[in-house]
Amino acid sequence: MGLESAVSLYDQSTRGRAGERRAPGAGARPLRPHAAGDRSVGFAEVRDFHVEVARRADPALALVPLLVGGDPSKRGKVIAASADLRSRGLVPGMGMVEALDRAAEARWVPTDMRRAREQSGLLRAAVRREVGAVEIEGLAGFYLCAPADREEALAVARRLEARVAEQMGLPLRVGVAPARFAASLVAEDAGRSGARVVVAEDFEQYLLAQPIDRLPGAGPKTAARLAELGATDIPSLRRLGLDRLEVLLGNHGRSLWLLACGQDPKPLRVRRHPTTLSREESFAGDERDPGELGAVLVRLSERLEQALQRDGLRAGRIALRLTYADERTVTRSHSFDAPVSAVRELAVAARALLDRIDLGPDSVRRAGLVLRGLEISGAEDRQLDLF
Template structure:
């Protein structure tokens, strides 16, 4: 029988998007290079009291260990956890190998971090340089070549837009592939928990639960006006995504504008000691995110929101790129001192590194703003 899947048939008007996500990338590199770690629960990161897990092997994930988790929590969940110091230069070199593999199939590659990227293999867009004509086959070829060259596994999502391809790559991890055809998109999204939607963190999910919104289907049942009333400027994105719609184009070699994250606390931080302790955790988590993205920047920005919802920001720019965690920490603490002592409780803290290398040459596109909003994470 002839293949009727538009993703694989040369059918015009349908984009063919692949999302490749390396499996437990940092931890897998360490297990590859250190055979004694294979088959054991491994965490890349610091084991000190204020350390944070940058990556966890699948053996560690069985115990509930996750990236961005405080090391003390990870050790409590998995007493046999082996902590390994990160080697970001090694990870960057492997990432360069992987991106070279992508480029053999398409020049339309949008890296999201060292371990994941979108690849547009739509022939009409200039993708599929080898003329394979089958997006699923291309994804399998990429995965096989990654395994051959790096001895590491990757998972892939194949679909007609970026939103679904990215979620699909996580469906059959590790070392798996998931293909979502255009006629399957809406139903695939309908069964997703709302936490799988980008930008929906714990606090937003909690607000949704109070509105009896738990799945993509529940989101799709709401009007855009309703979503705007409750979720503000995210409404348009949620309305479209819940229907499997995502018109964002791939931005080849997209330049990030910033890397950062923030946390809203269940209980306000009311003392300087509480504030400083919480801030150290944010420094660790955000720096791990910076390292994972492979970014270098010159401007550090602190964001704080008080119990009365008054918000303040403080920024400092260096005359050079911030090269290491110590320098990032020193600048961040200097900014924190500017808002101390605490006069009333602090309910939110965040840090961002901006003025990134190469960003001054990039265009201020809607795509960048959209991605920035979706990549802001709650932890």
């Protein structure tokens, strides 16, 4: 639908029976700009996580302009760039060759996903020890419930920052706000590390001062479309009204309206622990030897045991996933009689699953183990204490 047709449709939808025009948003459910409560939302993250992981692995990279990503000789992409390079327009997603051409002094290091996942797990464990339940955002971001009081929220943020610095040597930035999406904006305002809090009484002023393109989902194309409609900031976006935005942009328009009013359409869902854990290993060359596959499953079981111990968990179910050279995937699973966490139990179960697969003449490119039915160790004992 073109812009003129959409506006015409909007005009028809906002006229009463006598042809009189209703105010934009008339008939819509009344919305307050935001709702204050006794809780706020926090967002904590390690900015430039892949860069920080690479520098932690090799301290010689600490002061070097750094690009992390795919092999430039294989048309790899930038996954992360150090702050000095980002300020020059080198951003994730661009080709590595182009990035190196534009910054000849930069160092390229390949993405080490195994190390990144390991560090991500340690980071999750550190954050959970401080605040308990979190909602995970990527490898290094966490949403959490936070106090509405400014000083209490700052105290939580500083404890988180101190714990991550002490246990991992990584910088953490934390933002707290009355709405989920705003917490991540406030965290960005904190810089590379540190804490910022926007309380309910200051939220309206903070929100109205933000440019439209800081709203989630308001990319360059959407911002240009809104500018055509006369919305160049949050106040003018609100003035368009919910009805008009829904007619012109559909559900996306409704989401933007809610965000502009300080209400996040995406609810906060925190958990005390992950629902699954997985580890996988790829082979340099395609693999056919069951003995080598068995050795890989032992290594994966050892890494999963470490992950379970780190989070204080046990697993009720294990699955083996093999990916062949033609990308065909075969999966087998097993439920334990009682939840387990020891490497021996995991490895024995994984080997039994491998024995259930007829490998045939085809080569295996990747093997992975997935644990499900996770529960906190000692949960049964705590349940018995209730009776």
